[in-house]
Amino acid sequence: MSSDPLEIPDVLKPIENLLKGVMIMKPGRIVALLEPGDVVKAYAALKARYGETGLYFSTLVATDLKDEGKIRIDYYINVLEKNQYVVLRTYVPRDDPRIESLLKEAPAALPGECEAYDLLGVVFEGNPHLRRAFFVPEEVAEKGIFPLRKDAGV
Amino acid sequence: MTEEVSKADKVVEIPMTVEIPVGPQHPAVHEPILIKVYAEGEYVVKAEAYTGYNHRGVEKLAEKKTFYQDIFLCGRVCGICNTVHADCYVRALEHILNKEPPPRAKYLRTLAMELERLHSHMLILAVTAEIVGFDTLFMHMMRDRELIMKAKEIVTGNRVLADYIMVGGVRRDLNSEKIDKLKKILTKVEPRIRYYWRVFEEDVTLNKRLVEVGRLTPAQVTSHGLLGPVARASGVATDSRYHDAYDAYAEVPFRIVTRKEGDCMARSLVRFEEMQVSLEICRYILNHLPEGEAVPDERRLPRRFPEGEAFTTVEAPRGELTYYVMSKGGVNPYRVKIRTPSYNNIINTVPFYVGHMIADVPAILASYDPCISCMERVVVIDLRKGIRKKVSMRDLAKGEA
Incomplete structure (x- = not known):
């Protein structure tokens, strides 16, 4: 992974003011580092620029970074107009993982948020569908x- | 009798809303999921999805196994499209290792995945026919699907679970004799697919059950992250083969099939046209297979992986499949995240059943891939006061109506 904070790719121009850093993930995915509170704003700005049918929310990946005391949340967005995958990456504290839900901007985030809550305990505030045993067997939950x-x- | 009627002060109408659990085991559901459909009369007023019946903990298990063992684990996530799972995972490993497979291996991977698309599309189209009551078509299509299964066996050595993809290449190569056999199978299967395509276009029953049913707009598709033939049937040209141009898709000519109608029939016809495209891709590959090695020496592959992460996608038969693999060095992955197309296509489409007839639910579900009832609410009409009110069965039982 390479880091180049100076150069902001064209595809990220609409969220230029929210960026805390830019990286590249193989193969050629542009990773935008954001504050947890800015993710929904960033998605809304991308949607406003590329239009409702110009992008779609693809995947939510939450990763437990135990040694760093954080949980990393990656939102993978396919910007169809630019034919480019954009990753909105943010970190939340492991002892109280909370972040605003993306549901009102992207209903597609529903299963990803429900799964991340059930498997990692990340609370997506504003998502009324969060419940244990979405995927995990009830005895474990x-x-x-x-x-x-x-x-x-x- | 007339006197008794005149004494009555209440009429209880039941049932008004029927809860119909579709799944977790149901003829129209190929994976164990429960879709609870609430119906008033014949129309769906609410739908809910319940998941978790078959959660096997693959992502956690992948963290415990080595990078190489996980290739076989990922291939077992889905029986139908196991080659695409293995390909997507292996390509993520190759990106972490900075390893590029030889051109011949890329072409062979593409061939195996297109054969998989052919038999997967034939399966779901056959099941669509079965669900709308056309069992004969189901039987015929499943018979001809065996030809594709045979072709897949010739390429990969196995008709279902292929375990064909390995880091840096594939496990088996093709010789001229096998290429001739494959060409013969493609020649045999093409007129059959064209025939079934025409049946779907012209058959009155199929048209009545599928046309203008389960319509999705392009905005619904993108906002709900719907993928594959479901998205393309609503005019959204999303196809990982084009977006990522992985394996041989950068060199092999193909087109993205889209339609504008967005209904169940459009999704079926997109699949038929995609089968035509897949046949063309297979033929191109068999005629233009690059020379060189395709099977790497497994003993020379590195045991330990460097630090790194990769996010790969493939266009599985049901849509875009994504893998995220993170390595912190060593022999085990730190994180493997698998997002299958059905995950988006089935859970996110649940609100779109509302407004359709119950009989259309299995057809819609089959078009993106549903039991019996317990009554929940009743309507009580107070004849003296002329008031209608809805009450729950529980309240009715308590005498509070």
Whole structure:
């Protein structure tokens, strides 16, 4: 992965003022580092620029970075107009992982948010559909275990 | 009797809303998911999805196994489209390793994945026919699908689970004899696909059940992240083969098939046209297979992986499949995230059942891939006061109506 904070790719111009850094993930995905509070704003700005049918929300990846005490949340967005994948990357504290839900801007985020809550315990504020045992078996969910956390012991 | 009627002060109409659980085991559902459909009369007023019946913890398991063992694990995420899963995962590993497979291997991977698209599309189109009551068409299509399964066996060594893709190449190469056999199978199967295509276009029953049913607009497709033939049937030209041009798709000529109608029939016809495109791709590959090695020496592959991360996509038969692999060095991945196309296409389309007839639900579900009832609410009409009110069965049982 390379880091070049000086050059902002064209595709990220609409969210230039929100960026905390830009990186490239293989193969050629543009990663925009953002504050957790800016993710919804950034998605809304991209949608305003490229239009509702000019991009779609593809994948939400939450990763437990236990050693750093953080949970990383990546939002993968395919900007059809530019034929370019953009990753909105942000970090939330591991002991209280909370972030605003993207549902009102992108209904496509529903299964990703529900899964990240069920498997990693990330709370997406404003998502009324969050519940345990979305994917995880009930006996695991009842014990309060989030299986994809590195210290879950499963 | 007349006296009794005149004494009555209430009429109870039941049922008004029927809860119909579609799944987790249902003839129209190929994967265990429960879609609860609430119906008033014949029309759906609400739908909910319940998942988790078959969560196997593959992502957690992938963290415990080595990078190479995970190739076989990823191939077992889906029985139908196992080659695309393995390809997507292996390409992520190759990006982390900075390794490029030889051209011949890229062409062979593409060939195996296009054969997979052919048999997957034939399966879902056959199932669509079965769900709308055309069982004969289902049987015929499944018979001819076996030809494609045979072709896949010739290429990969196995008709279902291929385990064909490996880091830096593929496991088996093709010789001229096998190429001739494959060409013969393609020649045999093409007129059959054209015939079934015509049946879908012309058959009265199929048209009545599929045309103008389950219509999706382009804005609904993009806002809900719908993928593959579902998106393309609503005019959204999204195709990972074009976006990412992975494997041989940068060199092999192909076109993105789109339609504007956005209904169940459009989704079926997109699949038929894509089968035509797949046949053309297969033929092109068999005629233009580059010379050189395709099978790498497994003993020379590195055991330990460097630090790095990669996000790869493939156009699986059902739409864009994505893999995120993160390595912190060593022999095990730190994180593997798999996002399958059905994950978006099935869960996110649940609100779109509202307003359709119950009988259309399996057809719609089959077009992006549904039981029996327990009544929930009743309407109580107070004849003296002329008031209609809805009450729950629980309240009715308590005598509060």
